[in-house]
Amino acid sequence: MPEGTLCNKKPIKTEEDLRQLLADTGGKEYYKQMKVLEVDRKLLWDTIQKTCKSRIRTWLEICAHCGMCADSCFLYRINDCDPKQVPAYKIQSTLGEIVRRKGRVDNAFMHMAMETAWAKCTCCNRCGMYCPHGIDMGVMFGYLRGLLYAQGFVPWELKIGAGMHRVYRAQMDVTQEDWVETCEWMAEENEEDYVGLTIPFDKKDADIMYTVNAREVKHYPEDLAEAAILFHIAGENWTVPSEGWEQTSLSMFAGDWEACALQVKSVYDAMERLMPKRMVGTECGHAHRATVIEGPYWAGRKDGRPPVPCMHYVEWVAEALRTGKLKIDPKKRIKEPVTLQDSCNYIRNHGLREITREIMSYIVEPGYFIEMNPNGDHNYCCGGGGGFNGIGLFRPQRNKALITKRDQILSTGAKLVIAPCHNCWDAIRDLEEEYRVGIKWSFLKPLLIQMVEVPDHIQPKE
C-alpha cells in the first residue's frame, strides 16, 4: 500500500522524522499527501473487531436517535444549531458508519471523519451527561481518533505532538538537559527574594513529586519558579524528577495509544524510582487526565491507579490553604469581579468542582466571585480542548467555538478569569486576542504569589 513520505500510517519515531515533518510548514505537503492516502480497510476492521466491544457497540446500537444530546453540545449551539453538529449524528455518521460498513470506507470518508473527530468534538464528555442511555460520545470520539490515527488521518500538529512524546517523552523538543537547566536557572533567579529557595532534583521519599507541562519549561519558565516559591513558602518537602517530569500527552489528543503508554510510563517510572508520598501536577487539565485518570490503563495497571496517589495542582492549593501551609493576606484578596473556568478534564471528569470553589473562598473577597452559567460538572468546554487549540487546519472552527466561552464570561460581568488549565488559559487568551472583549486571565500561581504571606525566615534580610 503506497504511502506519502510525510503523511502515512507510521508513527514518528526519530528526531530526523520529526524535523522533516516540522519543515513542512503548516503541513501543506502533509495534507496534500493525505488526499491520496489509502485506507487499510483490513487493519481498520480487524482493529474494530478486537477493540470495539460491548460498551461502544451497545452505545451505537441502542442510541434512540432522540436528539436530547443536541443542546448539550456547545459546538451544536454555537454553529446555529446545525443538525450536523448533533453529537449523536456526529458519531453515528463516522464511527457508526465505519462499523456498519465493516471498515469499507474511502479516503473522502476518512477526511470527513477526521474533521468531525477533531473539529466538531473536543472530547469534553458533556453530551454523556445528557443522554438518557448514558452514551458518552466523547469517549467514542476518543476511540475514533485512535482508529483514524492508525490510518494516518490525523491533523499535522498532532502527528508531530505524538511524535514529540515518542522521541523526547515531552510534548515539545525539551530535552532532559533543557529541563534541568531551566529549573536551575529559575531557582537562581529567585533565591535572593526567597531565602533558601531551591528546586530539588531526584530527592527520594519526598512528600511531593512535582510534574509539569513542557510548555512551562520552553515558554513560561516563571511558572516553574512560582511553583517552587509556593512549595517553599508552604514548607513542603518536595522534588522534581530529572526524567519523567512531563505530565502532558498530545498523544492522547492524537489517539496514539502506544505513545500515550510510553509517555505515562516515564512518569510512573519516576514515581517508582523516587517513591514520593504523592505526586502533584501543574495547572493543566489534559495532563491530569492523561497521567492520573487514563494513564494507569494505558500502562496496564489493573487497579486504574498510578503508582502513588496523585493530585491536581488545585487539590494541593486547596489543601495548603485549608491546613494553613499557605496563608492569604486578607488585604490582598481579589476585590474585583472574578469568575472561574472549570476544566472539563478534572472538573466533570475528576470530581474537583468543590475543591476549586474552596480555593475561591480563600482568595476572593466575599461577594466578588461570580459563577459562569452553566458551571461545575455542567460547564462548557473552553472552546479549545481536545487538541482543538493547536490545529491550524481547523482554526476558523476553533475561533467560532471560542464564542461560547466569550459570551459566558461576558455575562458574568467579571473582568478576570481564573483558568487553572493550560488549554483553557490558551483558549481564553485567544478569545481575547480574537474578539477584544477586555478581560484578563490567569493561572492560580501568579495570583497566589501576590497574596500569600511569606514567612520571616524566607524573606530577604535587607
Next chain:
Amino acid sequence: MYDFLTGPMFYLAFCVFIIGLLVRIVLYIRGLDWKLDRVAYSAFPAAGFKGAFRSILYWVLPFGTRSWRTQPFMTVVFFVFHLGAVLVPLFLLAHNLILEEKLGVSWGVTLPQLLADVLSWGVIVTTLLLALRRVALPEVRILTTAYDYLILAVTAAPFITGLAARYAVTDYQLWATLHVLFGELLMILVPFTKLSHIVLFFMSRAQLGMDYGIKRGGMNPRSKGLAW
C-alpha cells in the same frame, strides 16, 4: 388461530423474550473490558456499585437530572410513554390472569381499570408526539431512520389493538387476536432490536455510572458525586 397464539406461540414468544434478554445481559457484561474501556470495574466494587446506582436512580426519576429538567416537554412525554409501556403489560388484570393460567404466577397486584385505560391512552398519545417530534425538530429529524418509526409502531401496536379490544369497537375477537399477535411479535423482536434497551438501558447506565464512580471522580472523598 387464537388458540395457537395463546398456546404454543405464547410460550415461544415468552421464552425468546426472557432468554433473549438474559443473553443480551450476559453478552454485555462479558464484553466489558477494564483495559479497553479504561475502567477498573472489579478493583473497586463498592465505588462501582454506588456510581451505577446513582447513575440509574437520577435518570429513572422524572426531572431527576439536569437533562430532564432542561427539556421538560420530552421528559413528560418520555415518562408518560414508559410508565404505560412498562406498567400496563405487567400489571393489567387480564394479563395477570393469563400469566397465572399459563405460568402459574401472578404479581398479586393489578392496575385498576381506569388507571390502565389512562396509561394505555398515554402510550398512544405520546407515541404520536414522539413521532411528530421526529418530524418537527431538525436535530431529531437528522437522526431519524425508518427503523425508528418501525420501533414506535411495533411498540404502539399492542396498545392500539388492546384498547380496540377493550372497547370492543367492532369485533372483540378480531382485535383480541391481533392484540396477542402484536404483543408476541413485540416480545420476539425485543432482544434483537433497539428495544433490547429494556435491559441494556440499565447496563449502559450502570457502566457509565461505574466509570464516573470508580475513575472519573467518584472516589474523591471531597467530591459529592457527579451532578447528573
